[in-house]
Each structure stands twice: as C-alpha cells, then as structure tokens.
Amino acid sequence: MKRCPVQLSKEVQEGQQAYTRWGLTYYRFFVLGFSNRLAWRCSTSRLLKMYDAYVSENHLDVGVGTGYYVANCRFPTGSPRLGLMDVNRNSLDYAAGAARRYEPEIHHCNVLEPLPDGVQEFDSISMNYLLHCLPGSLGEKSVVFDNLAPLLTRDGVLFGSTVVQDSRHNAIAKWLLKAYNERGHFHNSADTASGLERALRDRFDDVDVRRVGSVALFCARKPVKAARSTNGE
Numbered sequence: 001m002k003r004c005p006v007q008l009s010k011e012v013q014e015g016q017q018a019y020t021r022w023g024l025t026y027y028r029f030f031v032l033g034f035s036n037r038l039a040w041r042c043s044t045s046r047l048l049k050m051y052d053a054y055v056s057e058n059h060l061d062v063g064v065g066t067g068y069y070v071a072n073c074r075f076p077t078g079s080p081r082l083g084l085m086d087v088n089r090n091s092l093d094y095a096a097g098a099a100r101r102y103e104p105e106i107h108h109c110n111v112l113e114p115l116p117d118g119v120q121e122f123d124s125i126s127m128n129y130l131l132h133c134l135p136g137s138l139g140e141k142s143v144v145f146d147n148l149a150p151l152l153t154r155d156g157v158l159f160g161s162t163v164v165q166d167s168r169h170n171a172i173a174k175w176l177l178k179a180y181n182e183r184g185h186f187h188n189s190a191d192t193a194s195g196l197e198r199a200l201r202d203r204f205d206d207v208d209v210r211r212v213g214s215v216a217l218f219c220a221r222k223p224v225k226a227a228r229s230t231n232g233e
C-alpha cells in the first residue's frame with residue numbers, strides 16, 4: 001500500500017468522515033439505489049455506462065466509496081491493473097473487498113496534496129462524486145487535476161462526475177444539497193458545470209462536460225503540458 005502523509009484540514013475531514021463501514025452500507029443503498037435516480041436524476045446505471053465507456057485495463061479510481069463502479073464495470077480485460085485511491089481507510093477497505101478479484105493496489109492519499117512519487121502511470125483515472133466533497137472553490141479544488149496529471153499516461157483519459165449547482169434541481173435534490181452542505185458532507189455551493197469545464201480546459205486539450213440531471217459528467221484527454229512538450233514549447 002502506498003501512503004501519503006495524511007494531515008487533514010477540518011473541511012477535508014468533514015468531506016470524508018461520513019464513510020464509516022455503516023456509512024458506506026447506507027451509501028450503497030441510499031445514494032446508489034435511491035438518490036442517484038430520484039434526487040440527482042443521473043442513475044447509477046448511467047454512471048456505470050460512463051465507466052464502461054472509458055475504463056482501461058490500467059485504471060485508477062479516486063474517491064472510491066463502496067467501490068461499486070470498479071467492481072461492476074466492464075474492463076477490457078479479465079485481469080486489469082486496478083488502483084484505488086482515497087483518504088479514508090474504510091472506503092479503501094470496502095472498495096478493495098468489492099473489487100478483490102482484481103487484487104487492487106491501494107493508495108491511501110489526500111488528493112488535495114501532492115501525491116507520492118514512484119507510482120506507475122495509469123491509462124484511465126476516474127473520480128466519481130469526489131469533487132463535490134472537496135472544500136474550496138472549483139478553482140481551488142481543481143488542484144486535484146494537477147496532482148493526478150503525473151499519474152496519467154500521455155494518451156490517457158480522466159473522467160468522472162460531480163453534483164453541480166447550475167442545473168434545474170428537483171425538490172429532493174434542493175433539500176439534499178442544502179442538508180449536505182450544511183453538514184459539510186458536500187462543499188459544492190459554488191460549483192458549476194461551466195466552472196468545471198473552464199478548469200479542465202486550462203489543463204487538457206480535449207474536454208467534454210455534459211449535464212445529466214443535477215450532475216456534470218466529464219471526460220478529459222491530452223494534458224496541455226504533454227501536448228506542448230511534443231511541439232517543443
């Protein structure tokens with residue numbers, strides 16, 4: 001297991017502390033079974049479809065939660081290299097259990113901090129429902145893209161989803177957004193799909209952001225630095 005020094009600010013602590021073993025069981029039933037479809041209007045099967053579209057045989061999942069998506073998506077091979085990265089040990093244990101047939105690598109890290117050297121690159125990196133847990137403005141929390149960039153191969157793909165504010169929310173979504181932000185489980189009261197797109201375009205040449213219900217789904221390729229270095233810039 002790779003470890004980063006994990007020193008957490010109050011807000012980072014709040015964004016991950018709900019994920020106890022019981023919290024993760026609740027998450028599996030409530031978020032994956034109920035709120036994705038009825039509150040956020042972006043079903044778990046829609047999100048799984050995104051994994052099926054982009055996941056590679058050399059994949060890193062960041063902010064793993066229950067590990068549902070990596071345990072259930074269709075990898076292009078039966079024996080992928082799978083990395084799991086999270087700041088919370090419970091999430092890592094739960095997800096590692098769900099995906100145990102792939103013998104995952106475990107990375108215990110706070111993605112808001114620089115990540116350890118010496119980790120081999122991945123061809124795909126996912127971060128599903130991670131950004132809305134992270135404190136700060138979208139500009140500030142986008143440091144995760146900078147931290148993860150060295151772990152992505154030149155032709156690799158970064159993809160994920162996050163609940164944003166600039167969507168039409170139904171009444172359940174409005175209520176959950178308010179409650180989760182008040183409790184510190186979410187820090188997304190200023191997050192927008194357009195802000196996310198800007199943050200990604202600053203860092204990648206090929207970006208797609210689309211809204212499904214209350215959620216922004218994103219996919220980014222061709223890190224700007226890599227593109228520049230091939231042009232000799």
Ligand SMILES: C[S@@+](CC[C@H](N)C(=O)[O-])C[C@H]1O[C@@H](n2cnc3c(N)ncnc32)[C@H](O)[C@@H]1O
Binds near residue numbers: 067068086130133
């Ligand atoms: C909302 S869950 C998402 C779980 C899963 N990806 C899904 O979509 O079902 C957020 C996950 O991000 C992790 N997390 C929160 N803050 C983090 C941070 N600063 N660094 C790494 N992981 C973090 C939490 O521990 C939790 O496992």
